[in-house]
Amino acid sequence: MKNTMEDFFKNNRAEFDLNEPNVGHFERFQARLEKIDETPKKKGGTPWYILAVAASVLLFFGYWMGNYNQNGVNKGIELADVSPEMEETQNFYLATIQKEVEEIRTKKTTANQKIIDDAFVQLEILETNYRKLTLELKESNADKRVIYAMITNFQNRLQILQNLMDQLEEFEALVPQENRV
Template structure:
């Protein structure tokens, strides 16, 4: 069905309901004069809402930049900030801990899940202690006691991981020996 047919059908349905009166005389002239008067003036109904919105957005950007500049910096110092030797030591400890963690996760089974979860919880506590030691290091001005405590913390984490790995290996060895004797 074409558009013309639809329009014709619409007019047929609305026949007798449409207002067929002529417009009053001079209507077009009054309309044109009002239109010409308002051409130079902005319409009262239209508001320029985008101007205040853009100003507010600009202020928002300035405030967020100000907050990011005034935000306090991290009050902690890494062990690597003390000396190049400490940087190497920290790198060694972090690498060793990551390797031990990977080994530990390789042993994860249903039987060992509880042991591993407990070890990871204890490891988190040691990491929280280390974060406090970093703050203490900055506040103390690289005090040797704090540096020694940081190194001891790394060593404690490595020992914890190694002990848990050893325990899991012993459990697996015992299970393997029981299975051999029952066969």
């Protein structure tokens, strides 16, 4: 199609060159150009105060969504939320763990501090895993495997504390009274 139009213009060039614009064409064209130049131009853009209000609204919305996500979405389900029996189980383990931790803290000395600190690092790892399990429990709709893993997590924490108590008792038996700090 392009070639046919080019050919048409080449072949009929003489016909196009003969025609002159109507009288006054250049004056009318010049008047239109001047009329376009005379029209007042609007200031471009949005006023700054509208942009400031929009930015404030966006910042507020972002802050609200961030708090909503931290408070609502990222919380998991505890064992106590599953059933009354699981609430009893969770309360039992938490009370037992708390009792063991308090007893260990009473036996803490500078000599056995490293052993206790290492055990507490292990407990913190298990606590982090437990928080992940609460999220999984929420996502899995109280899957029994996740519940079992949560109970096993409590049992592992108790086992670490009981092993620590045994180590502390052995340590006390080995260190003579006069060498204790």
